[in-house]
Amino acid sequence: MEYVIEMLNIRKEFPGIVANDNITLQVKKGEIHALLGENGAGKSTLMNVLFGLYQPEKGEIRARGKKVEISNPNIANDLGIGMVHQHFMLIDTFTVTENIILGKEAVKKGKIDLKKAEKEVREISEKYGLSVDPKAKIADISVGMQQRVEILKTLYRGAEILIFDEPTAVLTPQEITELIAIFRTLIKEGKSIILITHKLKEIMEVCDRVTVIRKGVGIGTYDVSSTNPNELANLMVGREVTFKTDKQPAEPKETVLSIKDLNVKDSRGINVVKSLNLDVKAGEIVGIAGVDGNGQSELIEAITGLIKKDSGSITLNGKEISVLTPRKITESGLGHIPQDRHKHGLVLDFSIGRNIVLQNYYQKPYSNNGILNEKEMDKQAKKIIGEFDVRTPSMHTPARALSGGNQQKAIIGREVDRNPDLLIAAQPTRGLDVGAIEFIHRRLIEQRDNGKAVLLISFELDEILNVSDRIAVIFDGQIIATVNPKETTEQELGLLMAGSNDKKVGVEKNV
Incomplete structure (x- = not known):
């Protein structure tokens, strides 16, 4: 059988680690082929080899049966291979069209022919049902729309084989549905898709075949129609994985976080959090369900002190915190797992060990009179890396x-x-595999069982339903309903998230 792409016995090494150990991947024309594996299994590395960003130590690549050397992404583009990266490669201040043609500009009399390019971009967008405005600025469009720009960028360069690296990690449920429809259109037009993912639901829904990688080693390729999520999870992780979170009923105690009549404006001065009320008690997990863009980000930023409220109050253990600096808020007993790990969670050029002490490096025992204690910081880093199964060649590896x-x-x-x-x-x-998700859910429930308050914000409805003890639905900057997860469904939650105010079982209206 002729494959559009074959990667045969690929080996890729980095100092101290074998990322890909003798992996074979063969993709047929017109199929959606999933590449499945845990975080750090070597999926992105393998695709970066195919896209010419890395050179393998061993193995060969064949395109349509012919052996090829892909030493850089331009050669990959010439072979009809395009890649939509997990972290988008777009310039915020440029328009959609300017981003798409960058490096491939059409020139007329020494000037870039932007009108012609806009026309071409619009035509490709309409052909594949992408609905992108060629004149829009990247900074002004949603994450889902930015992803479509990345897809357009590959199609503009004539891609026949499209690699998607965790494409749904940053999308809302509605955007995921739309992306799946785009995949189907691409396949209808004769394209082939390689989908890097660890979301088993998506594999079962859209993929034809799946290649599983575990710890850098190829486990095998399977027909999706003759497998199931449990089997794939076991192949990926190497053990039984439970999809249901075991937890005892919550025993809420005193109120830890209390938000009253909170109003917050965004960077454009528009009121995006509107007279919002919310309480979270010790010993419970409150989940916030909502479509992205309904005030969730600004709510979190107001609680953590990253932006100032317009009016209302935010109290932590009875103390008003909205007047404090972010550091003082953190010291008052707040922990924050930010939604964007690169922008707000890590200093990427620092070692992973130094990132682990970012919140308390200035306190004893890590610091004494302004002098850092390297030994104590390393000890703490080693402890967290071990306890939380952070897979890294060393604590000194850059984040x-x-x-x-x-x-x-x-x-x-x-x-x-x-x-x-x-x-x-x-x-x-976000962006985690089933094994890691199971581990993190367990940690959140442990926090709750230790009498702590947990506020969970997620676009994954099954996560909200699985982990929360109460669900607060946010719509247009307000909490419009509080729901008992045991007495509701994904469909009902979806309706509430869209602003439906029908009276339902288990729903306590807040408006």
Whole structure:
């Protein structure tokens, strides 16, 4: 059989680690082929080899049966291979069209022919149902729309084989549905897709075949129609994985976080949190369910002191914290797992060990009269790396060199270890595999069982339903309903998130 792409016995090494150990991947024309594995299993590395960003130590690549050397991404583009990266490669101040044509500019009389490019971008966008405005500025469009720009960028360069690296990690449920429809259109047009993911639901829904990698080694390739999520989870992690979170009923005690009539404006001066009321008690997990862009980010930033409220009050253990600096708020007993680990969770060029002590490096025993104690910092880093299974060649490895999931585990370890009275977990399992998700859910429930308050913000409805003891639904900057997860469904939650105010079982209306 002829494959559009074959990667045969690929080996890729980095200092102290074998990322890909003799892996074979063969993709048929017109199929959606999943590449499944835990965080740090070597999926992105393998695709970076295919895209010419890395050179393998051993093995060969064949495109349509012919052996090829892909020494850089331009050669990959010429072979019809395009890649949509997990972290988008876009310039915020440029328009959609300017980003798409960058490096491939059409020139007329020495000038870039922007009109012609805009027309081409619009045509490709319409052909594949992408609905992107070619004149929009990247800074003004949603994350889901930015991803479509990345897809357009590959199509503009003539890609026939599209690699998607964790494409749904940053999308809302509605955007995921739309992306799946785009995949189907691409396949109908004769394209082939390689989908790097660890979301088993998506594999079962859209993929034809799946290749499983575990700790850098190829486990095998399977027809999706003849397997199931449990079997794939076991192949990926190497053990039984439970999809249901075991927990005792919550025993809420005193109120830890109390938000009254909170109003917050965004950077444009628009009121995005509107007279919001919310309480979180010790010994409970309150989940916030909502479509992205309904005030969740600004709510978290107001609680953590990153932006100032307009009016209202935020109290932690009875003390008003909205007048304090972010550091003072943190010291008052707040832990924060931010929704964007790169922007707000890590200093990517620092070692992973130094990132682990970022919240308390200035306190004893890590610091004495302004002098850092390297030995104590290393001891703490080693402890967190071990306890939270952060897979890294060493504690001195730069944070940016770790996989997204291992970066996330380091942040969660740092915050949980401080034992805060209130733990804000914003998208805590974004980009994580089933094994890591199970581990993190267990840690959040442990915090609750130790009498701490947990505020969970997530776009994953099954996570909200599985982990929360109460669910607060946010719509247009307000908490419009409080729901008992045992007495509701994904469909009912979805309706509430869209602003539906129908009276339902288990729903306590707040408006």
